[in-house]
Amino acid sequence: MSRSQALLPRLLALLAGTAFVLLGLAAPAAAHPLSTSAVLLDVESTVVHATVELPLDELSIARQQTLDATTVLAPDTLTGVRTYVQADMSVSDVTGQAWATAVTGGRVAKVDGVDNLVLDATLTPAAGSVGDFVLHYDAVIDQLVSHRVFVSGRYGHTGSYTTLAMLSWQSQSVPVASAAPTTAVEQGFVPAVRLGLHHIATGSDHLLFLIMLLLPAPLVAAGRRWCPQPDAGLAGARRSSAKVVHVVTAFAVGHSCTLVLGALGWVALPSGIVEAGIALSVLVSAVHAIRPLVRRGEVLIAGGFGLLHGLAFAAILGSLELSRTSLLTTLLGFNLGIEVAQLTVVALVMPSLLLLSRTSAYPVLRVSAAGLGAVLAAGWLANRVGLLATNPLEPVGNLLVEHPVSLAAGLGAFSLALTGLRIARGAAPSRRHPNLTSQVLTEPNAALSLHERAEGVPSDALSLWR
Numbered sequence: 001m002s003r004s005q006a007l008l009p010r011l012l013a014l015l016a017g018t019a020f021v022l023l024g025l026a027a028p029a030a031a032h033p034l035s036t037s038a039v040l041l042d043v044e045s046t047v048v049h050a051t052v053e054l055p056l057d058e059l060s061i062a063r064q065q066t067l068d069a070t071t072v073l074a075p076d077t078l079t080g081v082r083t084y085v086q087a088d089m090s091v092s093d094v095t096g097q098a099w100a101t102a103v104t105g106g107r108v109a110k111v112d113g114v115d116n117l118v119l120d121a122t123l124t125p126a127a128g129s130v131g132d133f134v135l136h137y138d139a140v141i142d143q144l145v146s147h148r149v150f151v152s153g154r155y156g157h158t159g160s161y162t163t164l165a166m167l168s169w170q171s172q173s174v175p176v177a178s179a180a181p182t183t184a185v186e187q188g189f190v191p192a193v194r195l196g197l198h199h200i201a202t203g204s205d206h207l208l209f210l211i212m213l214l215l216p217a218p219l220v221a222a223g224r225r226w227c228p229q230p231d232a233g234l235a236g237a238r239r240s241s242a243k244v245v246h247v248v249t250a251f252a253v254g255h256s257c258t259l260v261l262g263a264l265g266w267v268a269l270p271s272g273i274v275e276a277g278i279a280l281s282v283l284v285s286a287v288h289a290i291r292p293l294v295r296r297g298e299v300l301i302a303g304g305f306g307l308l309h310g311l312a313f314a315a316i317l318g319s320l321e322l323s324r325t326s327l328l329t330t331l332l333g334f335n336l337g338i339e340v341a342q343l344t345v346v347a348l349v350m351p352s353l354l355l356l357s358r359t360s361a362y363p364v365l366r367v368s369a370a371g372l373g374a375v376l377a378a379g380w381l382a383n384r385v386g387l388l389a390t391n392p393l394e395p396v397g398n399l400l401v402e403h404p405v406s407l408a409a410g411l412g413a414f415s416l417a418l419t420g421l422r423i424a425r426g427a428a429p430s431r432r433h434p435n436l437t438s439q440v441l442t443e444p445n446a447a448l449s450l451h452e453r454a455e456g457v458p459s460d461a462l463s464l465w466r
Contacts (some may be wrong), residue, residue, distance in 0.1 A: 037140055038111070040161055041153040041176065046129055048176075050121040052085060054116050054140065061390075062143035069108040078106045082119060088139040091123045094132050100124040131178045138172040145169045145398050150200070155179070163191050163330065168202050170401075178328070189333040195262045197336020199316060200345075201404070204397040205278050205380060207308065210251070210287035210345055212373050213298045216364050217243045217350065218357030221292040227368070227403045228357060237354060241360050244350055248342060254306020255313060256335055262314025263331050274311045276384040281305035282377035289370035313338065348408040352415040372396075 022426065038053040061065040063081065071077060082103045091099040105120035140147045151174050152161035165174035199201050200206050218240045219226040229239060261267040281301070288297045317327075317334060356362045383391040391397075399407070 010026070010190075037079075037147065037149040039135070039137055039149060039151045041135070041164075042157050043130060043153055043155050043178065044157075046125075048091075048122060048123040048130060048133075049367060050089075052089075052119040052121055052139075053111050053116045054081075054085070054119070055111070055116050057114075058115060058140050058144060058147055062140040062147075067117075070118050072110065073106060076182045081117065082106065084137045085119060088120075088137060088142060089121065090136045091125075091133050092136075093125060093127065094134075097126050099133065101124060101359070125366075128211035132175065133178070134173055134175050136173045137167060138169075139250050141167065141172060145402070146204075146394065163195055164193065166195050166198050166202075168198070170202065171198070172242075189329045192330040192333030193337040193340075195316070196313075196334040196339075197341045199313070199334075200338055202401045205282055205377075206401045207345065207404075208373050208376065208397065209278070209282045209285055209309070210342060211349060212282060212289050212370060213247050213251075213302055213372055214244065214349055214353060215289040216292070216298060216345065217247065217352050218362075221297075224291055226292060226363075228362075240354060240357075243298070244346060246296075246299045248346060250299045250303035251306040251309070251342070252339060254303040255310030255338070258310030259308045259313045259317075259335060260331065262311050263317045263327060265318075267311070269311055271312070271315050272384065274308055274315065275304070276381060277308040278312055279377050279380035281308060283374055283381060286370045286374035287378055289373070290367055348404075349411065352408075352411045355415040355419045359422050361418055378431055383448070 020255075037055065037058070038051075040051040040053075042049040055071070056067050056072060059072075059081070063084065065077075067077070072081065086101060086103040089103070091101060093099070100123070102122045102124075103119055104122070105118070107118050109116055109118045123133075123135075125133070135151065137151070138151075141149060147168070149167040150169060151164045153164050153176055154161045160436055164176060165171070167174065216226050218229060220229060220239075221227075231239075260268060284293070284305070285298070285301050287293065288301060294300060304465060313334070317330060356365060377386070377394050379391040379393040380397070382388040
């Protein structure tokens with residue numbers, strides 16, 4: 001056994017011990033995921049009553065003042081918050097005619113263990129009767145890009161709420177029907193699909209976890225380093241594609257299991273531990289993208305940490321207060337939305353990574369991207385276990401959700417440019433290691449054997465791929 005192989009179990013044990021301590025430090029936050037707000041609509045024939053729930057920690061940041069269960073109820077402070085919320089809430093009918101809005105009340109209540117300021121709002125149509133309308137709401141969102149607002153509705157103050165939308169800085173309006181949906185699909189399935197899509201698309205930690213797992217997909221592990229596929233043709237592309245399928249499947253199985261169990265209330269963890277564990281998952285996958293931790297580690301990481309991601313997804317559904325009758329359709333729709341979002345990320349990113357993996361620039365790009373991911377994950381982890389009040393690197397992570405198409409397009413253009421340059425130069429044998437290059441090009445089976453016998457490869461022979 002080599003020295004690096006002997007040290008690996010110790011490093012993994014150290015990482016596991018550190019994770020255990022940090023997760024133990026995580027404050028037991030509630031299932032209200034990442035302190036999201038909520039707007040609960042009760043639609044009647046002539047008026048719409050709304051209950052607005054604002055987590056005090058996020059509201060403090062948005063208002064740039066320290067607010068707790070006592071100070072937020074001070075008359076001047078409460079009046080200021082009411083004015084702020086009313087200015088950020090507007091309603092109009094399908095013709096564009098504005099409704100009257102009035103925000104009143106003010107009390108502090110625990111929402112899944114988190115202190116929330118609860119306000120009441122009355123939305124009155126100018127026409128006198130409630131028709132289909134559009135709600136625009138951006139309180140807290142206008143100051144915090146990472147904040148989310150769940151909008152749910154019911155009709156006649158009876159029954160359970162149906163999820164209508166999750167608002168973010170990207171989407172701040174939601175259409176609301178004046179009458180209750182008549183089918184189970186309209187009631188929960190379609191909105192849940194949109195919710196699942198939106199949750200992944202706006203969750204920088206979930207996106208980064210998946211991207212870190214995709215970085216080494218075009219490569220093969222040779223001991224403690226990543227090496228290019230021995231076959232640069234269709235066979236190599238098929239192996240890379242198979243690895244991606246295994247990673248995505250492992251993640252889907254992992255998060256689906258705990259999503260179902262968590263949504264049914266059979267498995268639960270404090271969301272502080274879950275969110276810290278998600279940050280840790282990004283850190284571990286980033287380290288693995290730099291140097292392989294274990295054989296087929298990306299599949300093990302995707303499946304193992306997928307269990308934690310599933311609990312975070314379940315917390316989203318738990319905050320919606322769904323009835324048992326609507327839980328099944330919402331669960332199916334939400335999970336479908338997550339899978340569609342995952343496959344979209346793979347389709348946008350993986351072709352570029354396959355092209356880049358055949359260039360000499362990929363080792364530097366992979367290590368740089370994984371290093372940035374590790375730094376971001378460390379910031380999230382420190383913030384979620386209470387070591388940092390705020391994550392100073394959050395704006396960098398938000399780039400993933402603010403400009404996903406631009407980033408994917410830029411990556412694609414860059415990969416095409418490097419590929420074109422590589423083709424123009426020709427596939428000339430390496431001047432440094434002509435024998436090794438010739439063996440890789442002419443004897444793919446022998447090259448694969450070299451990769452499998454990691455310790456048999458000279459240390460300088462694959463220096464670019466360490």
